[in-house]
Amino acid sequence: MPHAVEVAGLRKAYGSTVALDGVDLTVAAGSVLGLLGPNGAGKTTLVRILTTLLSPDAGQARILGLDVAGDAERLRPRLGLAGQHASVDELLTARENLRMVGRLYHLPRRTAARRADELIERFDLGDAADRPVKGFSGGMRRRLDLAASLVNEPPVLFLDEPTTGLDPRSRLGLWEIIERLVEDGTTLLLTTQYLEEADRLADRIVVIDHGQVIAEGTGDALKERVGGQVVDVRVADLAEVEHARSVLSSLAHETPTSEGALLSLPTDDGVGTLVRAAQKLEAAEIAVTDLAVRRPSLDEVFLTLTARDDQDAAP
Amino acid sequence: MTASGVTSGTGPSPDADPPQGGVPRDAPSEAGPRAITADQPAWTRLRWAASDAAVVTGRNLRHFVRQPQLLLFSTVQPVMFVLLFAFVFDGAIDVPTDDYLQYLLPGIFVQSVAFRAAQTAVGLAEDLDRGVIDRFRTLPMARSAVLAGRTFADLARNVFIVLLMAGVGLALGFRFETNPWLAVAAILMVSLFGYALSWVFAYVGLRTKGAEAAQSAGFVVMFPLVFASSVFVPVESMPGWLATFASWSPITHAADAARALSIGSGPALPPTLLSLTSIAVVLAVFVPLSVRAYRRAR
Numbered sequence: 083m084p085h086a087v088e089v090a091g092l093r094k095a096y097g098s099t100v101a102l103d104g105v106d107l108t109v110a111a112g113s114v115l116g117l118l119g120p121n122g123a124g125k126t127t128l129v130r131i132l133t134t135l136l137s138p139d140a141g142q143a144r145i146l147g148l149d150v151a152g153d154a155e156r157l158r159p160r161l162g163l164a165g166q167h168a169s170v171d172e173l174l175t176a177r178e179n180l181r182m183v184g185r186l187y188h189l190p191r192r193t194a195a196r197r198a199d200e201l202i203e204r205f206d207l208g209d210a211a212d213r214p215v216k217g218f219s220g221g222m223r224r225r226l227d228l229a230a231s232l233v234n235e236p237p238v239l240f241l242d243e244p245t246t247g248l249d250p251r252s253r254l255g256l257w258e259i260i261e262r263l264v265e266d267g268t269t270l271l272l273t274t275q276y277l278e279e280a281d282r283l284a285d286r287i288v289v290i291d292h293g294q295v296i297a298e299g300t301g302d303a304l305k306e307r308v309g310g311q312v313v314d315v316r317v318a319d320l321a322e323v324e325h326a327r328s329v330l331s332s333l334a335h336e337t338p339t340s341e342g343a344l345l346s347l348p349t350d351d352g353v354g355t356l357v358r359a360a361q362k363l364e365a366a367e368i369a370v371t372d373l374a375v376r377r378p379s380l381d382e383v384f385l386t387l388t389a390r391d392d393q394d395a396a397p
Numbered sequence: 398m399t400a401s402g403v404t405s406g407t408g409p410s411p412d413a414d415p416p417q418g419g420v421p422r423d424a425p426s427e428a429g430p431r432a433i434t435a436d437q438p439a440w441t442r443l444r445w446a447a448s449d450a451a452v453v454t455g456r457n458l459r460h461f462v463r464q465p466q467l468l469l470f471s472t473v474q475p476v477m478f479v480l481l482f483a484f485v486f487d488g489a490i491d492v493p494t495d496d497y498l499q500y501l502l503p504g505i506f507v508q509s510v511a512f513r514a515a516q517t518a519v520g521l522a523e524d525l526d527r528g529v530i531d532r533f534r535t536l537p538m539a540r541s542a543v544l545a546g547r548t549f550a551d552l553a554r555n556v557f558i559v560l561l562m563a564g565v566g567l568a569l570g571f572r573f574e575t576n577p578w579l580a581v582a583a584i585l586m587v588s589l590f591g592y593a594l595s596w597v598f599a600y601v602g603l604r605t606k607g608a609e610a611a612q613s614a615g616f617v618v619m620f621p622l623v624f625a626s627s628v629f630v631p632v633e634s635m636p637g638w639l640a641t642f643a644s645w646s647p648i649t650h651a652a653d654a655a656r657a658l659s660i661g662s663g664p665a666l667p668p669t670l671l672s673l674t675s676i677a678v679v680l681a682v683f684v685p686l687s688v689r690a691y692r693r694a695r
Contacts, residue, residue, distance in 0.1 A: 133535050158537040159430040169528030173463040174456065185452045186538040187430035188445055214463060230532070234430035 086111040086238050086269040087132065092141035094127050094293075101127040103293035104141070109271055109286075111237075114264055116284030117273040120388060124293040125273040126166075129242045132271070133163045145238055159187060162231035165242025165273070169227065172216045176207050176226050179215065183233045194233075201229040205259065221252030228259065239263065241272045245279060257282060277384055291388045304383050311352035312378050313359055315345045318369035329366045333358055343371075348378065348386075432537030446539035453533075453546025454553075457520065461554060471516070475509035475558060476565050482629060483569060490630055493662065499574070500662075502566040503583065503655035504628035507648060509562055510555045510591030511623050515615025517551050517595040518602030522611040525603070544691055548595040555591035559584050574660045582665075583658035586672060590651040593676045596683040603690035627652045647675035 087109035094102040101124045109115040119125050130136040132143055134154040143150040148157045170179045177198050184194025202211045205225045210218060215226065224244060231239060244260070245253040260283055264270055274280050280287050281301045289297040289304070297304055313334075317326050320343050327345060330338050333355050334347035349355040352375035363370055378386075433445050461468055482505070483498050492500040524530045524543075533543055563571075563584065573580040598615055605611045625639060626632075626648035632640050643649050654672035657665040 135531060135534050155432050155434045155537065158535060159432045161535060163532075163535045166528070169532060171456065171529055172527065173460050178456075178459070182452055182456055183532075183536065186449060186533070186536045186542075188433075188448070188537070189430065 084111050085109065086113075086146060087115070087271060088142075088144045089128075089132070090142045092128070092131065092143055093139045094124075094131060094136065095139055100293050102131075102138070105290070105293070105295055107288050107295060107298070109269055111269050112264075112267050113285045114270040114272060114283055116280030116287040117271060117290060118275075118277065118280045118287055118384065119273075119290040120275065123291045125290060126242055127293075128290070129163070129165070129240050129271070129273055133161055133240055134158060159234055160236055160238060162234065162236035162239040163242070164224075164227045164231035165240070165244055166246060170215055170223070170230055173214055175212045175214055176218075176229075177202060177211045179226065179230060180233060183230050187234045189233075197233055201232060205229045219252075220248050221255060224248060224252070224256055225259070228256070232263075236268070238269045239271075241270065243273055243275065246275065253279075277379070289384065289387055297387050304387075305378055310348060310350040310378070311355075311375055312382065313347040313349055313352060313355045314372065314374045314376060315347070315359060315363070315370060316372035317343050317345070318371050319343075322368050325366065326363065326368050329362050329368065330359055333362070346382070348382070430537065433539055442539075446541055446545075449538040449542035450545040450549065453542045454549040455546075457546055457550030458553060460520070461550070471513055471554075472558065472561055474512065475505060475562055478508060479505050479562065479565050479569070486629075491634065492631060494660065496570075498566070498569060498571050499660050500656070501629065502562070502571045503587075503659045504652045505566070506559050506562055506583070506587040506655050507590065507626075507652045508623050508628050509558050510587055511594060511619050511648060513554065513558060514551075514591060514594035514598045515601075515612055515619065516554075516598075517547060518598035518605070518611035518615055519608045520547055520551075521599055521602035522605060522608040526607060540692070541688075544599055544687055548592060548599060551595045552588060552592045555588045555595075556584070559587050559591075575658060575665070579658045579661075579665060582669075583655045586658060586669065587651060587655050590647070590672065590676055593647075593679040593683075596680060596687055599687040600683050600690055603687060622646060622648055627656075647672070647679060650675045 085108045087107070089105055089107045092102050092105040093100075103124075105124070105128060107115070117125050117128065127136065131138050132145065132150055134150055134157060137151050145157055146160055148160075150157060170176075171182070174182065180198035180201055181194050184197050185191070187194075189197065202208055205228065207222065207226060207229070210222060215223060218226065228241070228244065231241075241260070245256050248256065257279070260270070260272075264283075270283075272280070272283060285300070286298065287301055287304060288295055315326065315330065315338075317323055323340055323343060323345065327338050327340060330345065330347055334349055336348055338345045338347045340346070347355060347359065356373060356375050360370075360373060431445075433442050479502065482501050486501075487497045490497055490500075494500045521530075521543075530543060573583075598611070601614055602611045605614055625635075626643050626646045628648060632643045632649060635643055650668065650672040653662075654665075654668040656662045657668045
């Protein structure tokens, strides 16, 4: 499968702050790449370079075979960008916004109007189509944002944190829309801070931190890479969490993390650890309401990967 | 610039021939999205640049209508100045004309466009803050369209404001004393002066962070400059150093020209030429500065 997006050795610094420090990645045509990273990891900088908003200091980025710096003019009609930084006009109505974007893609007036109507219907904005965007809810605004990035039917679409700040129902609605787009063959690069989002939407995930790619693969492969399993222990009495932690700390290769009354022990031998944990807890007379083995969540994978990176960078 | 580290799916591919995924070299179809590219004939590029500027101008004009409060205050403020100065200073200020209103009103034309010019900065700063400019930049539109559309819309608003001031003046007893052609010339000249100031504030708006900063920067600069000019009082009545400063101010040039054209306070040609020259100088400095600032803005 040919690559729709090819990035090699991309660097960008703002003054002395390095935003991208040699990023390489590819996105296969028709696939979804999830770009995952904490705030300030360089996700937005990368998207801005790929959408011709920013020029890189070094390295190469090609989309559909076109260089993002050298062939920007030719590339722009084939790209779409939606998300936190490419916004619609607050004072115009949804319909006016879409028509304006169509006109700026140099669609004939009637084609732009027809395209706007189609998108309004498809994104379920009919009731609000002739109201100024200012009064839209967050979810409606994101849908309009996405619609505006699809006016030109781009083969390659960039979504920069498309659901940040949305309530769960709107997020789900947007995910469904995005999944339908992908079914139609759009190549998608999506940045997110939400692992659940990357896990659900992306074929492959690239984890980026401090401007560098620190891991990549499918969601499952990343979980595999961190390795092992997790034993969850839920103590009955919240006051006993610290006691349980000290009792269990010899069983895990890292200090057990806790959230409320739930302790999580990363381990290579899930069942063995579960049995030993049960024995130790019983000996210490700590009451437990739940005890289970599971694979690590992507959140834990992410925290482990980024923490590892910090340790590497520190000395 | 060809690939170094990146290999494309179909092997060596000159820039002019994008491979992969069956993407056609130019527009997918007549009705599809089209870019403005350097290899198009100049007239095609020009036509699209004009169309883009018109679309952005239309969008900005809609903004004026959609913000009734802003529209109200931006018209009330100059009306207030006419009334205040006409009634408070009538008789207190020694002017070459019999009636202070006759002297004042052409100056008020200039004052009203000068005070509104900061709105150009505010509009651009808001568009930058809200990501609208980023959206525009991802589109295959002419790079010139955002600034052209902004300043054209502001020019239209200037014409509206000057006409409104003329209407208020006529209601209060102001009379054009030259002829209708020169009166129209006076209104055009003041609007053109406002257009030049829009480019100054386009630069301010692109270089300041945030709309409020742009707004206050505009006020701090324009307020003293308008008072240190012939807008409200003759330059000759000022202390020497200030008179010297005021006589070099483009605002004085514009006010003198507006006065000569509308009430025949003197021969019209010399002040008009002087004002057109200062407008040309302001544009020659700030159009390139603003265009460069726009290219670099975030």
